Amino acid sequence: MEPSTRLAKIAFNSATISFDDRFTLSEVDWTIEPGQHWVITGANGAGKSALAAALAGVGKLETGSIDGLPARVGLVSFEAQAELIAAELKKDDADIMDVVSLGTPVREMIFDYCSDAELAGELVEKFGLTPLLERAFRKLSTGETRKVMLIRALANEPALLILDEPFDGLDVDTLAMLQAHLAAIVERVPMVLVLNRFDEMPDFITHVAYLDKDRPEPVKGSKKRSEGGRLAFTVDRQDEAAYNELYQLLHLKTSDLRVPDADPASQLPALDPSQPLVKLTQATIRYGDALIVDRLDWTIERGQHWQLSGPNGSGKTCVLSLITGDHPQCYTNDIFVFGFQRGSGESIWQIKQFIGYVSTALQWEYRVSTSCRNVVISGFYDSIGVYNKATDQQKRIADQWLALLGMSARADQPFNKLSYGDQRLLLIARAMVKHPPLLILDEPCLGLDDMNRQLVLALIEKICEGGETTVLYVNHHTEDRIKEIDNHLTLEKLSAL
Numbered sequence: 001m002e003p004s005t006r007l008a009k010i011a012f013n014s015a016t017i018s019f020d021d022r023f024t025l026s027e028v029d030w031t032i033e034p035g036q037h038w039v040i041t042g043a044n045g046a047g048k049s050a051l052a053a054a055l056a057g058v059g060k061l062e063t064g065s066i067d068g069l070p071a072r073v074g075l076v077s078f079e080a081q082a083e084l085i086a087a088e089l090k091k092d093d094a095d096i097m098d099v100v101s102l103g104t105p106v107r108e109m110i111f112d113y114c115s116d117a118e119l120a121g122e123l124v125e126k127f128g129l130t131p132l133l134e135r136a137f138r139k140l141s142t143g144e145t146r147k148v149m150l151i152r153a154l155a156n157e158p159a160l161l162i163l164d165e166p167f168d169g170l171d172v173d174t175l176a177m178l179q180a181h182l183a184a185i186v187e188r189v190p191m192v193l194v195l196n197r198f199d200e201m202p203d204f205i206t207h208v209a210y211l212d213k214d215r216p217e218p219v220k221g222s223k224k225r226s227e228g229g230r231l232a233f234t235v236d237r238q239d240e241a242a243y244n245e246l247y248q249l250l251h252l253k254t255s256d257l258r259v260p261d262a263d264p265a266s267q268l269p270a271l272d273p274s275q276p277l278v279k280l281t282q283a284t285i286r287y288g289d290a291l292i293v294d295r296l297d298w299t300i301e302r303g304q305h306w307q308l309s310g311p312n313g314s315g316k317t318c319v320l321s322l323i324t325g326d327h328p329q330c331y332t333n334d335i336f337v338f339g340f341q342r343g344s345g346e347s348i349w350q351i352k353q354f355i356g357y358v359s360t361a362l363q364w365e366y367r368v369s370t371s372c373r374n375v376v377i378s379g380f381y382d383s384i385g386v387y388n389k390a391t392d393q394q395k396r397i398a399d400q401w402l403a404l405l406g407m408s409a410r411a412d413q414p415f416n417k418l419s420y421g422d423q424r425l426l427l428i429a430r431a432m433v434k435h436p437p438l439l440i441l442d443e444p445c446l447g448l449d450d451m452n453r454q455l456v457l458a459l460i461e462k463i464c465e466g467g468e469t470t471v472l473y474v475n476h477h478t479e480d481r482i483k484e485i486d487n488h489l490t491l492e493k494l495s496a497l
Helices: 048-055 078-094 106-111 117-126 142-154 172-185 240-250 316-324 328-332 348-352 360-365 372-380 392-404 420-432 450-466
Strands: 010-019 023-032 038-042 060-067 073-076 160-164 191-194 207-214 227-236 278-287 290-300 306-309 334-337 355-358 438-442 470-474 487-490
Touching (some): 023 207, 038 048, 073 142, 078 142, 117 142, 142 160, 227 240, 278 316, 290 316, 316 334, 316 355, 355 420, 360 420, 372 420, 392 420, 420 438
Parallel strands (some): 038 191
Antiparallel strands (some): 278 334
């Protein structure tokens, strides 16, 4: 990549920006000077991703002014990632005459978009995507999809690079490689990163912008107040005192947590205490010539908490889907779950009733327009949305979970209008609400700010200590370990698809 022209000053002057009548950033005063590199941080729902999107020209400027926005911006975010995946899935809906779309291959998704093909090729090699170039984009894992997004942004010669949570979902080796690459281009590419984790802040970051929640006036032409955020303050990283105060603010500890009780009327069938919850015997997953999981033996006993780890593409999600019954190869493997030998006539719902589950894929699938309270209640029914009349007790328990998460005032708000992090918090409550025998948490802290991350980790600790639920925890970050979990399974990447 050739050195780009140094970015001109970007200035937000009392700018109020609305986003589809559902979120408003109010009275933003912010200046990015040439040579500065920023991190945007703050609480979930405060508008971190919205401010990053505004730098890319997204949103409607209601009042004030924004000057100096570059024409060529590289943007990577969860929202953009979800939009790409949704666009690929829509190709199935557009098919006619029963012709099934194979999806866009990774090669086209990268090289048809990038202006610097040589750099794109180097990054493909560095990110380990060369064996996947002919594979359909939709068939990539979450981490692999994020790698494609990063390559597209980095190899398109951006005048400004905006990375929203760029390190989440990446394995340790890939994270180190990306951080090294960003450090190598910092002199010629101005950067703005949205980060929830201060421990992942690159050394080259010069300033921090902290956002807080706000309640703005109704958006022009609307009678309803939208959710809102405001830029509370900015910190020069060299101002040690101010920086330390911000660090403390983002690392508040939550104490005296109490997990709401289960619903006595929603008792699950009793399980035989002498049998394991899960037993995989010589489990193998293969796609054509590609071997993903090879003869895995794994037994999960009641009360035996596990952490599952491994690099992107090592089959973590595949193994989880064998347990939940969502993988098509679960019937060709020797799998014993909750007293059932798979393939003996049991229904998938007989299996799922014993599982609470949180994953990025579930969050993308949870698209129904329903209230926050109903999202938690849906955990009693293992459904996306609520199609049964909830009992008063279920509503009370759901409200207790909302209070625990600091979201009581938002009980009746639509789930699909919440920020990514707030949605993840609610889905964790949904998974925990019935106190399942097995709680599967696939990267549960993905997209959460530090305070909410500490809350979630403390909740998982409480669940582990309670003795009712066995926890299966998938995580890339060593600092997010749970002290009650002392069993570890690490998968290795055997071959590329």
